[in-house]
Amino acid sequence: MHALSATHLKKTYGNRVEALKGISLDVAQGDFFALLGPNGAGKSTLIGIASSLVRPSSGDVRIFGKSVVTDRMAAVAHIGLVPQEFNFNQFEKPFEILVNQAGYYGVPRELAKRRAEQYLNQLTLWDKKDVASRTLSGGMKRRLMIARAMMHEPRLLILDEPTAGVDIEIRRSMWTYLTDINRAGTTVILTTHYLEEAENLCRNIAIIDRGTIIEHTGMKQLLGKLDREHFIFDLARPIETLPELGGYRVTRIDELTIEIEVPRGTELNALFGALSGAGIGVRSMRNKTNRLEELFMNLLDDAKGRAA
Amino acid sequence: MSLIAFQTIVIKEVNRILRIWGQTLVPPAITMTLYFLIFGQLVGSRIGEMGGHRYMDFIVPGLVMMSVIQNAYANVVSSFFGSKFGRYVEELLVSPTPNWIILAGYVAGGVMRGMLVGGIVLIVSLLFTDLSIAHPWIMLLSVFVAAVLFSLAGFVNAVYAKKFDDISIIPTFILTPLTYLGGVFYSVNLLPEFWRNVSLANPILYTVNAFRYGVLGESDVNLWVAFAIMIGMTAVLFVFCLHLLRQGVGLRS
Numbered sequence: 001m002h003a004l005s006a007t008h009l010k011k012t013y014g015n016r017v018e019a020l021k022g023i024s025l026d027v028a029q030g031d032f033f034a035l036l037g038p039n040g041a042g043k044s045t046l047i048g049i050a051s052s053l054v055r056p057s058s059g060d061v062r063i064f065g066k067s068v069v070t071d072r073m074a075a076v077a078h079i080g081l082v083p084q085e086f087n088f089n090q091f092e093k094p095f096e097i098l099v100n101q102a103g104y105y106g107v108p109r110e111l112a113k114r115r116a117e118q119y120l121n122q123l124t125l126w127d128k129k130d131v132a133s134r135t136l137s138g139g140m141k142r143r144l145m146i147a148r149a150m151m152h153e154p155r156l157l158i159l160d161e162p163t164a165g166v167d168i169e170i171r172r173s174m175w176t177y178l179t180d181i182n183r184a185g186t187t188v189i190l191t192t193h194y195l196e197e198a199e200n201l202c203r204n205i206a207i208i209d210r211g212t213i214i215e216h217t218g219m220k221q222l223l224g225k226l227d228r229e230h231f232i233f234d235l236a237r238p239i240e241t242l243p244e245l246g247g248y249r250v251t252r253i254d255e256l257t258i259e260i261e262v263p264r265g266t267e268l269n270a271l272f273g274a275l276s277g278a279g280i281g282v283r284s285m286r287n288k289t290n291r292l293e294e295l296f297m298n299l300l301d302d303a304k305g306r307a308a
Numbered sequence: 309m310s311l312i313a314f315q316t317i318v319i320k321e322v323n324r325i326l327r328i329w330g331q332t333l334v335p336p337a338i339t340m341t342l343y344f345l346i347f348g349q350l351v352g353s354r355i356g357e358m359g360g361h362r363y364m365d366f367i368v369p370g371l372v373m374m375s376v377i378q379n380a381y382a383n384v385v386s387s388f389f390g391s392k393f394g395r396y397v398e399e400l401l402v403s404p405t406p407n408w409i410i411l412a413g414y415v416a417g418g419v420m421r422g423m424l425v426g427g428i429v430l431i432v433s434l435l436f437t438d439l440s441i442a443h444p445w446i447m448l449l450s451v452f453v454a455a456v457l458f459s460l461a462g463f464v465n466a467v468y469a470k471k472f473d474d475i476s477i478i479p480t481f482i483l484t485p486l487t488y489l490g491g492v493f494y495s496v497n498l499l500p501e502f503w504r505n506v507s508l509a510n511p512i513l514y515t516v517n518a519f520r521y522g523v524l525g526e527s528d529v530n531l532w533v534a535f536a537i538m539i540g541m542t543a544v545l546f547v548f549c550l551h552l553l554r555q556g557v558g559l560r561s
Contacts, residue, residue: 048561077404089391096320103312103313103316104403104405109315109316
């Protein structure tokens, strides 16, 4: 039984926008799953259908075997949702918001209060428990929504761009938290525009583009498809002309920086030998981009090419 | 589980009523004090009797019921529309809370505010008159059924409302005129037959008169007919609200 299983899922909105064109997708129990795609690809529609906020035009989503179409209450009871937009009452206090949310899932009030304390502490919001939630910073509001989603201790946590607009320190602390709850057994589905985030956290991945899944595989398998890497070299001395480096493609960025394309799996010793032979001193080197980002762009380009 | 969800919505609604008491509890007390002072005391002393009672005594039940109706309606329409507008209704919609519990929770909030304000207005009225309650159970039952009925009406308004203007249109252009024409300030028996018959199509007439019977022991309409109409309309609106929630009108896309 999968944590989430979407079958032939279609959604056409009233304005005839076809958001999902019959996608099928499985997420295994215990997985940390990335759902990627450009804006408007259909990610939020898929999450909306899974959480029952959006009705599918056809097809179904099953959560731990329960259909959101025919057995909605049993299905959604397993889900904790962290949406993209802030959707809590900004006039209520964080503690109230958490306790009320637990109540909607049938958690008795005393237990809900204990859990609220636990999750507010875990997400370092305990000292803000009694302030009006509208006064919280953006990062605090995001963490509040994660705490809220955990109040009924769901088996599946779905996060729609949870780290959008938060600073790197908070983002990393959220990564640690999500990794911990995944290790403790909660299945996590994450959409994000930070591809580094998906690469670091997720074991499996699906890429949606214009309502269709264009890739659905393991993160390692996907990264294994990358056949070339680009490195940026900071040079010790300025260069006037581009050197010939025996088969490597070299691009000049400025007089102290060059970019070199290297077939994946190539030993870099030969490249450094060629650089030394050309009299080029290297002060430092780094990957040009996040590897997943490069693949992501390639896949989207391929999909556009097929559609054209 | 459903009971805990219901209890949660009710606690949330009561907290909201108390948090914004300056908007929910104080204005009706001030407005009704002015009504008692101007219509009951100043104008009423020149009118004399209405339906066999002092004019002040006659208008007290109508004004209490008017407060109950307006506040029950206002509470549900503003609270539920606010939750739609702020999107925090999604907290409920993604949860396994059954639709009838969502509806019952918001209606309970409306009933509480309606009855709380009705109680305040009744206490204020004691500054102006010595009321003795003729039929306390009928009084309580009529105010309860009316509060449920107009809470449900407020819920329908909130479901269809897309902007804040939409939640004030019905109270301003429908509810208030129907209340003023529903026998709050006069007995419909004073009207020519045609207008009396027209008045019988106004549901507020039955709520006001059922309550007036509970307080004064007098009514312009048959008590059983009044309760049958109120309960019938409540049942119809309850089913309609559940239908709206099941279809996700204005809530799910």
